Amino acid sequence: MTITGIVSSPITYLNLRSHTTASSFSLPPINSLKFSSPTLQSNTITFTTTSLRNPNSRLSVSAISLSSQETGSQTSFLDRRESGVLHFVKYHGLGNDFIMVNNLDSMEPKVTPEQAVKLCDRNFGIGADGVIFAMPGWSGADYTMRIFNSDGSEPEMCGNGVRCFAKFISDLNCLNGRQSFTVHTGAGLIIPEMQHDGKVKVDMGEPVLKASDVPTKIPPNKDQSVVKTKIEVDGVNWNVTCVSMGNPHCVTFGREGDQNLVVDELNLAEIGPKFEHHKLFPARTNTEFVQVFSRSHLKMRVWERGAGATLACGTGACAVVVAAILEGRSERNCTVDLPGGPLEIEWREDDNHVYMTGPAEVVFYGSVQL
Ligand SMILES: N[C@@H](CCC[C@H](N)C(=O)O)C(=O)O
Numbered sequence: 001m002t003i004t005g006i007v008s009s010p011i012t013y014l015n016l017r018s019h020t021t022a023s024s025f026s027l028p029p030i031n032s033l034k035f036s037s038p039t040l041q042s043n044t045i046t047f048t049t050t051s052l053r054n055p056n057s058r059l060s061v062s063a064i065s066l067s068s069q070e071t072g073s074q075t076s077f078l079d080r081r082e083s084g085v086l087h088f089v090k091y092h093g094l095g096n097d098f099i100m101v102n103n104l105d106s107m108e109p110k111v112t113p114e115q116a117v118k119l120c121d122r123n124f125g126i127g128a129d130g131v132i133f134a135m136p137g138w139s140g141a142d143y144t145m146r147i148f149n150s151d152g153s154e155p156e157m158c159g160n161g162v163r164c165f166a167k168f169i170s171d172l173n174c175l176n177g178r179q180s181f182t183v184h185t186g187a188g189l190i191i192p193e194m195q196h197d198g199k200v201k202v203d204m205g206e207p208v209l210k211a212s213d214v215p216t217k218i219p220p221n222k223d224q225s226v227v228k229t230k231i232e233v234d235g236v237n238w239n240v241t242c243v244s245m246g247n248p249h250c251v252t253f254g255r256e257g258d259q260n261l262v263v264d265e266l267n268l269a270e271i272g273p274k275f276e277h278h279k280l281f282p283a284r285t286n287t288e289f290v291q292v293f294s295r296s297h298l299k300m301r302v303w304e305r306g307a308g309a310t311l312a313c314g315t316g317a318c319a320v321v322v323a324a325i326l327e328g329r330s331e332r333n334c335t336v337d338l339p340g341g342p343l344e345i346e347w348r349e350d351d352n353h354v355y356m357t358g359p360a361e362v363v364f365y366g367s368v369q370l
Pocket residue numbers: 096149154155156157158159160161247248286304305306307310312313314315316
């Protein structure tokens with residue numbers, strides 16, 4: 001038997017993910033919650049609970065997941081329909097975490113941007129860097145992916161998110177023996193491929209270098225790109241290269257005169273927002289700070305547009321390798337270390353596409369009252 005649920009104080013819904021005939025249950029002590037006696041209806045147990053930690057919050061605390069030997073379809077509970085209740089699966093790609101929503105029956109996201117902000121809150125919600133919707137295909141693609149950042153804004157693409165998306169589609173048993181499928185995104189057609197080692201390799205398409213398309217107002221070079229160009233941020237000159245992977249990235253290997261950036265020494269929370277909201281980036285920007293270990297090994301920290309400091313950014317790692325190659329710092333195949341772990345990135349010469357390989361994992365299943 002498996003029980004999973006999300007606390008939405010003062011009521012908690014716990015959904016049984018497998019069929020059971022049991023009529024009574026005992027829960028282990030959960031310190032922050034006070035539970036009433038459970039009632040069993042069909043295959044759903046309902047508890048009333050008060051959050052001792054935060055009795056007045058509208059949406060609060062954490063997920064509960066209890067497991068034993070019995071197995072059932074892991075995602076069957078997503079098919080349940082209850083008004084006002086959202087069933088979700090939380091995934092992460094190197095610690096960049098997402099609330100995945102099965103939206104395959106509609107092109108209308110089941111969560112509004114305002115609700116996404118609440119769900120992503122790490123204290124009063126589920127906690128995530130974004131909410132991702134798996135939707136029906138569009139213009140010939142098998143599926144459509146949309147995403148809201150944790151601030152409610154909608155980006156064009158998400159690299160770690162699309163690996164989690166691929167795992168989600170596979171976990172929903174939608175692959176029918178295929179390893180690869182197409183996803184329509186704001187960045188065009190993206191093609192994830194499930195590997196035998198459990199990782200996901202993604203064809204992320206071609207990088208966009210034309211300044212006005214990134215977009216950035218930094219005066220471009222003759223070929224319209226912004227490569228190793230000096231900009232002033234908060235009184236300091238930084239050398240930057242701008243790359244769009246569908247979403248905008250500003251990549252820096254250091255300040256003017258820096259030999260090699262030591263990224264762990266940066267105060268990201270201070271400098272990150274100054275880049276994100278700089279007047280030279282009309283659509284705001286993601287910013288990657290990069291340290292070069294060798295021509296095939298880089299380390300980056302990221303400040304994401306609409307999400308702040310995250311443990312990983314897939315489109316960011318792709319932009320970093322493109323920038324490193326354009327600046328003559330690396331080869332076309334690189335390992336990029338992020339706070340949450342490494343990604344393998346290749347900018348392939350023959351098709352000009354960027355390929356990203358990395359993990360995607362389930363964290364937990366849950367339901368929440370919207
Ligand atoms: N973490 C993502 C990028 C998510 C979108 C980004 N915050 C934006 O607004 O562009 C990734 O892995 O690529």
